[in-house]
Amino acid sequence: MNYVFSFSWLAEYYPVLLKGILITIELTVVGGLLGVALGTTCAWARALGPAWIKPPVSAYVELIRNTPFLIQLFFIFFGLPSLGVRLTELQAANLAMIVNLGAYSCEIIRAGIQATPRGQFEAGASLAMTPIQTFRYVVLVPALQRIWPALSSQVVIVMLGSAVVSQIAAEDLTFAANFIQSRSFRAFEAYFVSTVIYLVLAIVLRQIMAGVGGMLFARRSVR
Amino acid sequence: MIEFTLWDILRNLLLAARWTIVLSLVSFIGGGVVGAILLFMRIGGSSLLRAFTRYYVELFQGTPLLMQLFLAFFGLGLFGIDVPAWFAAGLALILWTAAFLTEIWRGCVESITRGQWEASASLGMGYVQQMRYVILPQALRVAIPPTVGFSVQVVKGTALTSIIGFVELSKAGTVVTNATFQPFIVYGLVALIYFALCWPLSKSSQILERKLNVAHRNH
């Protein structure tokens, strides 16, 4: 092997990388927040909701969990316009991530809800709370606490999975790497650098999730 | 322009789905073998090997599979080998699968309580005997449902190999879309074929899991 590694392109292209990083972060934050919100709603529906709501929610969850994210993305970006729904690359990427994380987090959170001791529901009911109130004030936070590590891993997985949004030309970190390699002909180095950046993002994201968990589940008085 | 019937589309997709299945099998079996080797390095006595496997897992679980595919594809190219896409795809998927399976299986081994180690030790068994007769038989049973569950991730993971040019179901979806201009139908069908491959695996994983929990009811 007489290949000489070169990273001199970094000087010229680092703004491209930076922009890509920002978009990947934006996708992760929006996808993470709205995805978990969607997942929580679906988890409530599947575990405690009325009977009619369960089949469609189950269908959504199973469909998403058993098809590749790439195809979900293509379906949303290329397929939906046939129904008159036209989205920009970024909107499609955001939507795909929300829908994807929504299904996974639904299952994770549902497991947390189902691990709630029956007595908690009964205690809530005996205090004259409505089922929704019991869910919101009694069940939800301990349930989230139970599954927080699994949920955190899933958010990291979705962040890493977002690399494929480059395939619909959403200008994320991978898109930046593709762009750079096509200009500088330094494919290996460009992907190597962005891989390292992803690794750092994943480590930082895990820390942030742990921090958020610490704040969310700190023992606190009722406000 | 040629007219495509629904059947034409479906037939082309199904033909390509064979390669999705082949690549999934290769990745899962290869990943299982590498993963088993890594597992023994991870729980074995050598602290150097333990550290190596820890970083290996961290690396493959902390970076996008797509990047791993790119690096395999272009990295092997650096050695002057003209790598075919299927080779880079298989290699990256095997290494990626191995990382996840190692981690799943390590969890299963560690879920075996300390009492089992102590009881077998107090009967005079050595490390290899404890592993062979007491720990692994129990860990294996616990490991089956999550392992089957992970096979779903492998099947879905193969979709990314289309991006480095391996022609399987997803790539065929793009090719057929470009020929028919019917993305809604084509990607819908592609999704359904993936679903038909993955859902039985997901379901069996759940059923196995439930069976295992029933068997453990008295513990």
Add this chain to the structure above:
Amino acid sequence: MSLIEITEVRKSFGPNEVLKGINIDVAPGEVIAVIGKSGSGKSTLLRCINGLETIDSGSISVAGAQLLPDEAHLKALRLKVGMIFQQFNLFPHLTAGGNVMLSQMVVKKTPKPEAEAVARRMLERVGLAQKFDAYPDELSGGQQQRVAIARALAMQPTALLCDEVTSALDPELVAEVLAVVRELAAEGMTLLMVTHEMKFARDVCSRVVFMHEGRVHEIGPPEDVFAKPGTPELKQFLGMQ
């Protein structure tokens, strides 16, 4: 000559010294009860004798074999000393018979038919002959503990260590396990048992060891230890103030 010699044994977990120089000699056929408050180091002492914990200093020998922390010495020692755990620790993937046969076959290389014959004999001895093919989760706690005793006996140990073998059992199941232990004692098995069953200790044991803060605080025949405790700690432990 003593069967088990424990000399000046010390053991710390980090900064916490749990055993602070233990000396006990056990003669063959003796039945010794170890009593004491929670955290006084009773389990740790038993686990040290079986090599499940390594000692920091002092020495332990069983029938002349020194306890040294390499695999060959450990194995030799463990063939002489069986251990029964509070949580039974049966192997859940094997039947009662399989539990009793496994270590005979893999450790002592006993041929299967012979191991099976021994297993049947041992299960009969603990009153479970008909449970040979039952899995642990099909047995009650008391039955599981008796299988664990049979499993240890099948290795033909010269001594048995029992750590609170009835503490995880429902009250109505305690008697059946104690009956087995009582029988072992009557047959001359050397027993070193941690127990909270004071009546049983008084009836069956030749000597009682009272441990307090990592030391042997009092030791003597049960008549003396229970009737005229010499220290305020033991008095308090026995609830005699």
